Amino acid sequence: MNDVQKSKGVNDKNSPLFFSISFRVIFIINLISILLLYLTFTFDEVPPILNRGIQPATFPKGLLILIIFLSSIVYFLSLKNPWKLKKTLPKPFYITLISFIIFSLICNYLDFFLGIATLSAMIAYFWGERRILYIFIVSIIFPLIVFVFFETILGLRFPGGIITNLYYNF
Amino acid sequence: MENLSFMLAPLLSSKLILVLIFGTLFGLILGVLPGLGPTTGGALILPFTMSLDPLSAIVLLTAIYCAGTYGGAITAVLINTPGTPAAAATCLDGYPLAQKGEAGRALGMATVSSTIGGIFSVVILVFFAPLLAQLAYEFGQPEYFALAIFGLTMLASIGEGSPIKNLIAGAFGILISTVGKDFMTSIDRFTFGINEFSEGIGFIPVVVGLFAISEMLTQSTLLDQVFKRVALKAVKLPSILDYKKTWKTILRSSGIGSFIGILPAEGGTVASLIGYSEAKRWSKNPEEFGKGSVEGIAGAEAANNAATGGAMVPTLALGIPGSATTAVILTGLIIHGVRPGPDLFREQPDFLYGIFGSMLIANILFFIFGFFGAKIFARITLIPNKLLWPMIFAVSVCGIYSLSQSMLDVWIMIFFGVIGFFMRRYGFSVVPVIIGLILGELVEGTLRQSLVIFEGNWLLFLTRPIAITFFILSLIALIFPLIRKKKNEQFGFK
Numbered sequence: 001m002n003d004v005q006k007s008k009g010v011n012d013k014n015s016p017l018f019f020s021i022s023f024r025v026i027f028i029i030n031l032i033s034i035l036l037l038y039l040t041f042t043f044d045e046v047p048p049i050l051n052r053g054i055q056p057a058t059f060p061k062g063l064l065i066l067i068i069f070l071s072s073i074v075y076f077l078s079l080k081n082p083w084k085l086k087k088t089l090p091k092p093f094y095i096t097l098i099s100f101i102i103f104s105l106i107c108n109y110l111d112f113f114l115g116i117a118t119l120s121a122m123i124a125y126f127w128g129e130r131r132i133l134y135i136f137i138v139s140i141i142f143p144l145i146v147f148v149f150f151e152t153i154l155g156l157r158f159p160g161g162i163i164t165n166l167y168y169n170f
Numbered sequence: 171m172e173n174l175s176f177m178l179a180p181l182l183s184s185k186l187i188l189v190l191i192f193g194t195l196f197g198l199i200l201g202v203l204p205g206l207g208p209t210t211g212g213a214l215i216l217p218f219t220m221s222l223d224p225l226s227a228i229v230l231l232t233a234i235y236c237a238g239t240y241g242g243a244i245t246a247v248l249i250n251t252p253g254t255p256a257a258a259a260t261c262l263d264g265y266p267l268a269q270k271g272e273a274g275r276a277l278g279m280a281t282v283s284s285t286i287g288g289i290f291s292v293v294i295l296v297f298f299a300p301l302l303a304q305l306a307y308e309f310g311q312p313e314y315f316a317l318a319i320f321g322l323t324m325l326a327s328i329g330e331g332s333p334i335k336n337l338i339a340g341a342f343g344i345l346i347s348t349v350g351k352d353f354m355t356s357i358d359r360f361t362f363g364i365n366e367f368s369e370g371i372g373f374i375p376v377v378v379g380l381f382a383i384s385e386m387l388t389q390s391t392l393l394d395q396v397f398k399r400v401a402l403k404a405v406k407l408p409s410i411l412d413y414k415k416t417w418k419t420i421l422r423s424s425g426i427g428s429f430i431g432i433l434p435a436e437g438g439t440v441a442s443l444i445g446y447s448e449a450k451r452w453s454k455n456p457e458e459f460g461k462g463s464v465e466g467i468a469g470a471e472a473a474n475n476a477a478t479g480g481a482m483v484p485t486l487a488l489g490i491p492g493s494a495t496t497a498v499i500l501t502g503l504i505i506h507g508v509r510p511g512p513d514l515f516r517e518q519p520d521f522l523y524g525i526f527g528s529m530l531i532a533n534i535l536f537f538i539f540g541f542f543g544a545k546i547f548a549r550i551t552l553i554p555n556k557l558l559w560p561m562i563f564a565v566s567v568c569g570i571y572s573l574s575q576s577m578l579d580v581w582i583m584i585f586f587g588v589i590g591f592f593m594r595r596y597g598f599s600v601v602p603v604i605i606g607l608i609l610g611e612l613v614e615g616t617l618r619q620s621l622v623i624f625e626g627n628w629l630l631f632l633t634r635p636i637a638i639t640f641f642i643l644s645l646i647a648l649i650f651p652l653i654r655k656k657k658n659e660q661f662g663f664k
Contacts, residue, residue, distance in 0.1 A: 021596070025596045029338070036345075036360070039360065040359075043357060043358070043359055044357045044358070045357075046355050046357070053354070053618040053619070053621035053622045053626065054617075054618060054621060054626075056352035056354070056355050056357045056359060057359070059348060059614050059617070059618070060345060060348045060359060060360070063341050063344055063345045063348070064345070066337075066341050067338055067341050067342065067345070070334050070337055070338045070341070071338055073334055074332070074334050074335060074338070077334070083596070083597070087391075089391060090390070090391055090393070090394075092390045092391070092393055093387060093390045093391050095390075096386070096387055096390040097387070097588070100584050100588075104581065104584070107577065107580075108577075112571075116563070116564050116567055116568075119560070119563060120560035120561070120563065120564060121560075123390075123556070123559060123560045123563070124556050124557060124560050127390065127393055127555065127556035127559075128393060128554075128556050129554070129556045129557060134557060137557075138557050138560045138561055139560065142560075142561050142564060143564045146564050146565055146568050147568065150568050150572055153221075154218075154221055154572060156568075156571075156572045156575065157575070158568075158571070159577065
């Protein structure tokens with residue numbers, strides 16, 4: 001299932017050392033780990049007299065050091081067997097990511113149901129569906145069924161918004 | 171004997187029968203759809219199980235597990251794409267046989283061998299899980315710590331992909347479990363000033379994000395994929411000659427699958443590959459493998475379904491998941507307030523044997539549904555992803571929101587979906603993250619409590635024979651990938 005395979009470098013071998021895929025991935029992992037490691041030094045500490053075993057920060061510190069150590073090994077191994085990226089990410093992937101952002105904005109500022117409907121319509125359309133009826137079914141009818149199911153059978157109350165409030169008032 | 175009578179309980183409850191039928195049908199649909207499968211499906215249905223009692227919830231999840239594992243074979247045979255990773259080896263002979271116009275025979279063999287493998291593994295589960303639980307009575311905190319480490323290293327080494335990347339993913343999962351108030355001192359860790367994080371990050375949003383949302387993103391990169399479908403008239407039961415040819419293979423693969431399943435790792439996938447390679451090794455006609463051999467189908471399918479019962483052994487007896495799907499089942503047990511382990515066997519035998527009984531029934535049910543309904547289930551593959559995934563997203567979002575009526579859970583789900591996608595893209599399996607998250611509390615809790623017992627002296631771990639055994643096994647597990655690499659080269663697997 002993974003798009004990345006270790007192979008005798010087709011893609012990565014010609015890249016400058018610091019711009020290879022493995023370098024970028026490991027750099028991001030280590031950067032985040034170092035930031036989190038720094039954060040562990042800001043955790044409160046238990047006074048020695050009350051401390052039983054280890055401090056609360058010790059365990060996460062150990063894990064982060066382990067992650068940095070192991071990812072560095074992965075990087076050095078990748079110098080011998082460079083990673084091969086099968087293909088670049090296609091347009092629908094980025095549109096799906098953007099639809100997540102639009103979904104979160106609509107949910108936060110307008111309406112939860114509208115957010116789901118917009119995302120469903122966007123994905124169906126940009127993934128290739130052109131039949132209006134089918135887009136209508138997946139973006140309006142199906143979410144409505146799910147909504148009513150959760151609302152009536154599971155007794156859930158969804159967050160208010162321009163459409164959801166209409167439904168609740170109705 | 172009294173305990174065994176509890177196994178019949180699901181047959182006496184119309185509610186459980188309904189749950190079993192629904193779970194089996196749902197599992198088959200999930201198994202048939204490439205990209206979904208029992209793990210993602212189980213994760214998707216977890217929020218809905220909150221409205222069920224614990225036994226019904228776990229019966230539902232186990233039925234999905236058993237039927238979903240088999241369902242992958244239908245797609246493997248008809249469109250040469252494994253519905254689940256565990257059915258990958260089934261493609262090797264299932265599809266060539268279907269191309270010869272014998273799709274019904276291929277599916278018949280897959281159905282029969284899956285059922286036998288599944289039932290065999292439930293028998294193993296019934297006898298071995300209590301024994302393992304009995305052994306676990308000897309365990310103290312240091313032993314549980316060593317066991318959890320063993321579980322994680324096994325997962326790293328036997329699971330898919332690079333062992334070091336799996337270890338990183340496992341450590342990341344444990345790190346997620348440290349978010350929130352420290353259980354011993356109530357000091358906040360990684361809460362970033364968000365109050366909801368004080369309680370920690372919930373399992374279900376992470377599980378659904380890593381499996382379902384990341385898969386949705388993966389599918390968005392595969393829209394140009396075209397499946398060639400082989401026509402299916404009807405599923406045929408194997409002939410006497412086929413049975414004569416395959417009975418030894420089915421039994422051998424059932425044993426292999428059950429054993430691999432018991433090891434904490436990615437049960438079904440590894441089991442089917444080993445089951446297949448052993449079938450080839452012992453076959454009188456190894457040259458037929460890859461060209462439509464029924465032995466190849468039987469070897470792979472008996473093994474992957476046998477791994478289901480096997481993987482439930484450590485899950486129920488020790489609380490260490492034996493596979494990705496059992497990690498989801500374990501999450502289901504935890505959110506319903508059931509703590510797996512030896513005490514469960516002593517205090518709630520009716521609950522436990524009810525699960526065993528339902529797994530047995532689920533195996534029989536998927537045989538019936540698979541035999542008579544494979545043609546209908548095969549049609550499900552015709553649902554295009556452009557319509558399927560928006561619907562899955564709607565269900566996921568509503569399901570996750572319903573957990574604690576908090577939008578934060580929805581954002582966590584999407585966040586981990588994106589992380590999961592990039593992890594998979596760059597060769598990091600997401601399964602160790604889930605298992606790390608589930609075992610995180612156990613690993614840290616037992617380590618810290620052990621250090622309290624040992625008064626801070628780490629060397630005292632070496633005075634505990636069971637703990638030392640697990641540490642040695644962990645070391646062996648780390649060396650195992652080198653042995654596996656040689657073995658794979660020998661059988662031509664990549």
